[in-house]
């Protein structure tokens with residue numbers, strides 16, 4: 304395993320009061336001693352003032368603070384130095400250059416956290432949570448990442464792993480006493496234990512769709528007839544005038560996408576071209592794009608002008624036809640509620656009336672959208688673990704498949720020892736997920752999205 308000294312800026316480059324530099328690896332303290340004066344690694348975890356100089360010229364670089372964390376009690380598990388320098392465009396880079404000249408090499412993206420995983424300071428799920436916490440753009444994402452960093456998900460998996468091993472232990476009796484007709488363990492007990500652990504793994508797997516949606520943002524597509532007020536609503540939800548609004552039907556020709564946080568949850572909002580039969584070539588292309596987005600949507604916001612709603616069977620048919628084509632959940636919204644309405648219109652639940660002029664109904668709409676897109680996460684609260692990546696989903700699917708194969712094998716009279724290999728394989732899938740033994744290519748994939756200094 305590589306443990307040579309690496310260095311990187313852990314804070315973003317640019318104007319700031321301070322910057323933080325990390326230096327880690329075998330010999331990190333020797334490297335530091337060449338560029339920091341005076342350098343005292345003792346006592347550990349004590350901040351001291353140092354002069355940063357560029358070896359070998361000795362040219363002064365900065366007046367800084369240094370703290371030493373001898374391994375294994377450090378973030379990486381190696382000898383580690385944290386250096387707080389002044390910020391700005393020049394000083395942090397010059398301080399990194401000084402440490403490079405003193406014998407360190409530039410860290411690769413995510414290399415500090417990767418070493419923390421390899422040295423057993425963090426499991427793989429915690430490493431992923433570190434990246435998620437840094438990338439979080441909404442409070443729900445941050446809370447979820449913190450929970451995972453706190454071993455919320457890891458603890459649940461430890462529990463499931465223990466249950467699988469207990470189930471295997473029940474079988475051990477049969478393996479040891481194969482000739483007894485009715486072994487010391489009643490078969491129903493094995494079935495009950497199997498059912499319990501299977502359900503628990505399946506329940507965790509059920510959180511995957513919304514968990515992954517939480518990391519990426521729910522794709523919310525705003526659709527409806529031309530002039531229904533889609534772009535106006537898009538801007539209102541975004542809190543910015545991103546899309547062009549005019550009284551001319553057919554204004555929006557292309558899909559406009561933007562990130563928004565609604566009720567603390569992340570969304571990717573898409574405004575689309577109004578749906579209608581059109582002879583205009585450009586508009587037709589826009590409508591084609593709308594349909595593609597609708598097919599990929601997690602959630603559709605269908606806008607109907609309050610005054611048009613239920614006006615005639617043609618509109619109702621158009622809506623029915625539209626709703627039949629969309630497989631994602633649809634929230635029907637009546638727009639322009641500040642304008643005069645017809646009182647005899649039928650409403651199709653769930654429906655919310657909004658006005659971007661008065662702001663009426665917008666808060667309700669935001670809440671409704673968060674509820675529909677993240678109902679399961681809202682019901683689970685922040686304590687229950689959730690899986691958030693395709694990697695997690697794949698591993699849990701493998702575990703469920705093995706647990707099921709175990710039961711099938713039992714049912715078809717396969718001997719206990721052979722059936723138990725499926726339980727072993729299920730434990731292996733959970734181990735992969737936590738990262739007990741992680742092959743390099745898995746680590747490469749996990750750390751590919753990390754930034755330098757993390």
Ligand SMILES: Nc1nc2c(ncn2[C@@H]2O[C@H](COP(=O)(O)OP(=O)(O)OP(=O)(O)O)[C@@H](O)[C@H]2O)c(=O)[nH]1
Nearest residue numbers: 529530531532533534535550553554555577639659
């Ligand atoms: N009074 C009132 N007018 C609104 C409201 N929302 C939109 N409008 C008006 O309705 C017209 C159409 O609004 P847009 O947001 O451009 O409608 P659209 O659905 O994006 O239209 P296309 O892009 O052409 O499909 C504009 O003149 C808006 O000012 C509202 O809540 N109240």
Ligand SMILES: [Mg+2]
Nearest residue numbers: 533534554555
């Ligand atoms: Mg528009």
